[in-house]
Amino acid sequence: MENKKRIRNFCIIAHIDHGKSTLADRFLDLAGQIDKRKFRDQVLDSMELERERGITIKAKAVRLKFFQGDEEYILNLIDTPGHVDFTYEVVKSLKACEGAILLVDASQGIEAQTVANFYLALENNLKIIPVISKIDLPNADIKRSQDQLCEIFGFRKEEISLVSAKEGKGIREVLERVITELPAPSGEADAPLRAVLFDSTFDPYRGILLFLRVFDGKVNVGSDILLMHQKKTYTVEEVGIFLPQLEKKDSLGCGEVGYLWCNIKNPADIYLGDTITSSVSPTLLPLPDYKRLSPMVFCGIFTSSPKEYPLLREAIEKLRLSDSSFVYEPDNLGSLGYGFRCGFLGLLHMDIVRERLEREYALNLLLTSPNVRYKVKKKDGEVINVESPHQLPENSYVEEVSEPFVKAAIVTPLEGMELICDLAKSKRGRFVKMDYLGKDRLNIIFELPLGEIVIDFYDKIQSLTKGYASLDYEFIGYRKTEIVKLDLYLDKKKIEAFSLIVHKEKAESKARAIAEKLKELIPRQMYQVSVQVGVGGKIVAAERISALKKNVTAKCYGGDVTRKRKLWEKQKEGKKKMKQFGKVNVPQEAFLEVLKM
Structure with a gap:
């Protein structure tokens, strides 16, 4: 020690x-x-x-x-x-x-x-x-x-x-x-064990490793510990330190930071911020818990094959061990089958989780469009949280909707002030105040709808200021708003994964942009494909993807025209059958591009 x-x-x-x-x-x-x-x-x-x-x-x-x-x-x-x-x-x-x-x-x-x-x-x-x-x-x-x-x-x-x-x-x-x-650690070496569980990770051979900081007492190999929040006891199999590789020790004492292994297999048994103490002589005063950050962005995560659902569930459980700010619950979305409704702290966080799941667990994933959490008051007085388009009730049942707002701090060079203010205004932002940081930089405060900034706001302020602006934001509460649900139809079939919630004022422009983008990104099929975007059953934007032409008469060198007509008619009938029974191939990049819009 x-x-x-x-x-x-x-x-x-x-x-x-x-x-x-x-x-x-x-x-x-x-x-x-x-x-x-x-x-x-x-x-x-x-x-x-x-x-x-x-x-x-x-x-x-x-x-x-x-x-x-x-x-x-x-x-x-x-x-x-x-x-x-x-x-x-x-x-x-x-x-x-x-x-x-x-x-x-x-x-x-x-x-x-x-x-x-x-x-x-x-x-x-x-x-x-x-x-x-x-x-x-x-x-x-x-x-x-x-x-x-x-x-x-x-x-x-x-x-x-x-x-x-x-x-x-x-x-x-x-x-x-x-x-x-810097001060040395306080705490009593002879007091009952008191340590904070500040992180964890999954080891494929040994199960869950706990990362801890000891505030009082010490923890030894072979001692029995209690996780106070979870009310579970375990025997310590191994303790050690980070060098940065793991190195075993006999004990961790007051003030030390290290890891602990006690043969925990179930991720649900772990609560980050928990106080670890001795089960024999426990402390009476647990350490203060962390300030929990609420998810800001929600989306559905589904596998391309229903057979991979158990693998996805296992992967998400393991991933959450090392990322407790990521939350999830089971979800079922019609054509996409079973998956999970997941909450993230932001769009980059969402993207990182997706990549980690695909890389570390070899999964082929499909993500629905990201949304923030709306509060919907129904006409019968019930208030519900809406985190995805399919949870939004029909308009006739809704009395009012509220959306989350944030206080955003944007640090920018002086010359970027006007451009930043124009961008914030276009995102329904309200100017609050402006402070100088030295002679050539400003800290501008806006109040903005969270849904307007989680997608591409940071990228846009970076672009406007040649990379010299930065953004920080914090949640400040809910305010009344008007939203609608956009639905995408490919050949008149609704594609649930593309449904999204937008502000009423921007519904038509957003619908047109989505239809045009998908026309560019979806490959041409052997038959004509219609792309439609609707609001409440009314189509507000439409595009057509022309058929891929195949010259079926190329092998006919001259000869009777009736032979060519027969081949053309046969091709026409084949395309009708494909249109009736076939599925439009939508590439993954089309989903990703729509997510960013």
Whole structure:
């Protein structure tokens, strides 16, 4: 068991792409924990998807051994994501720490998620070390970033460290500040065990691994533990630490971060944020639970084959072990069969879950159009939640509908202000206020319908500002609205997967856009295909996909024209039969494109 006075638990928080994972790489390199021959960038980003996209999706923990003089210190680092869709990972990480490094890209300055993460750290009473990264870049503006940190967060200039993780500058100084400025863990080594379960993952050979931070007491191999929220007891089979690979230990003591294996097989037995204590002499005071984030975006996930449904169910249960912000419930959607209605924190979160399910579990999936959660008051007084188009009652049964609104903070250069304001107005947004961040950046606050921003709003503000704007938002409540359901018909057959809910004012323009897009994306068939989009049974947009022509008379070199007529008539009858009994082939990219509209 380690001396808690020489333990520091800290995380790195920042806006997306400000250099968190690269800084973590340099810390590992300086501590000498990675074999030079095996070293690769983004060491802690172990998921293939993270490395491909260049973003952190899951928070990762690693123990660093660092010497200051003759003293050896244990530094437990947690690398966190920066995208707003993965805020829950940051929330969990902060609960396991006493301090945080607030990282700001010298070329970008303070952005929306920088502000959000700073206040999250303050709410959790963390000591914050401000650091400016990427000082080696040609377009780095160190003075601007320093001024912003001082003006917005109240830091003093001499408190701000400067680093270049790429060139290794300033790395040792930051780790020395972690030791001298961040507090050691509090807690009593002799008190009953009290630890927080902050993450979990599924090991195909051993079942579920629990990630924990010990606040009081210690946990040993062979001891009996109680999960207080779930009221379940287990015997500890193995404990250990992250180096970043797993390394066994005999025990984890007060202040330590590590993992625990106790032969749990059922994902339903796990509750992230649970307090782990001894079942023999339990603590009387459980640790505070996490602030739970509600799903913002909902969609249906179905398999292309009904036979894969049990595999999908098993995959979703395992995936949720490492992503508790993802929620699901069984669903049945007519032509698509059985699947799951799933809730996500945002569209990127939804896309990541889809890719993980397809890659890690070899599933071929179909997603329905994403929606937010509407509240519908029926004429009989009943209020229901509507998360998908097929749950929306007929208009004659509805008294009023409310949609979720968010307060959105957009950080943009001065020259992007007018374009951003025009975009927000087109999304039914209401301007609230505007603050200057230094001399050349603005933080503009709008109130917007969530349904208007979850699809492509972030991409559009990035495009309008050449990538220099950023977005953060928080839920503020429900407001009355008027919505309708759009239904797609291919050859007069309703395609449930394409149904979506839109605001009444935008129904016709959206319908036309969908019909035109599908005309482009659906391959031509051997017969003419009609594409129709309707509202409440009334068709408001229509397109036709012309038939693929096949020259059936090519083999007739001259000769009697009646022979050719017979072949043409035969082809015509064949196409009628195909139209009657055949199915239109809709490629997956057509679904994905409509999702983004």
